[in-house]
Amino acid sequence: MTTPLPNRTGVFQVPTTASNPSLFGRLVQTMPWGVLVLNRSGVVTLINEEVQRLTGLSASHVLGQLLTEVLPLDFPEDVRRALYAVVTTEEVVSGTFFLPHSQQWIAMTTEPGEHEVLVYWQNTTEIVVQKRQYQDLADNLTDSIATWGPDLRLRYANAVLVDQLNQPLSELLGKTLGEMEGSTAMSDSYTLELEKVLVTGQPSNHTFAFTTPEGNRHVHLRLIPDCQDGQVRQVLSIAHDITELKQAEVELRATSDLLLAAEEVAHTGSYEVELKAMRLRFSDGMFRLLGEVPQSFVPTLDIMNSRSHPDDVQLVQQILDEAIANKVPYHYLRRVSRADGQMRQLESFGHVVCDEAGDAAKLIGQVRDITERYQAENQLLQATQTIRHMLDGSPAAICLLEAQRDQQTGQIIDLIFRGANHASELLNQKSEACLLGHGLLEYFPGVRTVFFDDYVRVVETGVPLRTDRFYSSEHYEDRWFDVSAVKNGDGIILTFLDITTRKRNEQEQAASQQLLEAIFEATLNSLEVFRSVRDETGQVIDFEWVLANKAAHRLLQRTDLTGKRLLVEEPAMEQIGVFERLCQVVEQRQSVDFEVFYPTDATDAWYYIAATPSMMAWWLIGKTLRPANELRRLYCTCSLLSSKSWPMPC
Structure with a gap:
């Protein structure tokens, strides 16, 4: 038997993505x-x-x-x-x-x-x-026909029976069924039915099965008595081999069971409408779609309309009227209320069956519950719209590009626009409608020497691209772009942002930084940068060298102070009050300048110290002993006031 066709789903899309x-x-x-x-x-x-x-x-x-x-x-x-x-x-x-x-x-x-x-x-x-087999059976009868006397002996047999028994007719006549060779398999049932008809004088219809070397056979036996003066003179038997019919019934039953099971699993049902009488017939699946016990009531058009959403009744009737008038297939959606009160979305496909005169006689259709799919499609539509809003709200230009390949070599020769957000339209000075279906190199030929090979590499290898690149072609003049590309199917999702202003600022900052570094190293004053060191209570307990310029190296006569602590290397800083003043700078966020006398065994010296908190140094630090918002650094400038010299760090 055949498998029923799947329910058609109207306008459809074959999934290509991540979907499923x-x-x-x-x-x-x-x-x-x-x-x-x-x-x-x-x-x-x-x-x-x-x-x-x-x-x-x-x-x-x-x-x-x-x-x-x-x-x-x-x-x-x-x-x-x-x-x-x-x-x-x-x-x-x-x-x-x-x-x-x-x-x-x-x-x-x-x-x-x-x-x-x-x-x-x-x-x-x-x-x-x-169908052809049944037609052949109708054109060429194969029934075996025989006449039996009151003594159960054969009086007549047609060629079919003779051929079945595989004996000459002359040897069969006058014998009982039990005496005939090769008839044992069906003789018992056959003989019992003959005896019953001879006794009762009533016709008999009997079906029985028997086994042959070729397999099991099924026969329908029709026995008709020939009576005279109330006595049965003979019995006419017509035996019809129904083996194929029995097998077909088994297959038909199996197919029907399969259809019922398929409807239950797939949440589908089928129906038939006789148009003249407006008589409806539902499959078990149709009842289940309505939340009802199969065949629990006689379906009518009024019942279906009463269970349907009011907005759908007239629309469905209009679709059916047009299909009947034009004798064409039809499709509609109908919201129905189940027995438990749930509102479900049903989809129906059907066609019109015409009579011999060509008039519409029946509607035959198939229905399935698409509630979950319908809800998912609406959610997907809303999600798609949300994503579109997000893309259009992005300051970065985003384009979806698909590879165009040479049909002979398979090499990528261009990238075709398949989507573009609002920022891309502004930056490219072309609408999405204008871009779609056209090649990247077609509109922007300068891309070939700057970006194209990188884009091809992303498609072929799947390795994402992220780069800053200078571009000056088409309507772009001396522009810098932050460009990223990721593989998407046989193409890429391209994101690019104009960072020209940022790049120029970075160049200017780099130049300023170089100038500051040059000044820092060229000045004759000792310049040093410290980081505060705190204990568990947050109290400043020391300072650590972070940076010192060349003048400081000369003054201190050492170059290994980075990472060292001030009070460890110069404990006198606490005794003469320098450490306290530096703590004041850190805690009060105020600059100080003062003179200090620093006596030693070797020499005595006066120093001028200027210290200021540095927010820049604060943010540049990487790993600290305290949280970043509590970290402090000091720039200190030391100047020798007396003729004596002594390394006096600030």
């Missing part, structure tokens, strides 16, 4: 029916294993190719024409065709979308074969 592209592909590959997807240019974007088996086509050969270029010359012309029509019409294309490669019949139907068309192929070989 992978989940959709696995589902399609496991489907028992053929699935083929073409874009509106006729390019094959998906082909599952069943289509490959039926046609002999290979996915590796046809994916991404025009269908007209990959179909073999010996491909059936009627199927070829139907597939060509698929991408040129907005209507559903359907038909039944024979595929020589697999020697099987298929029923084709399509689901047109805005960008792609979904083609379903259902294997109907068994249905076609069974």
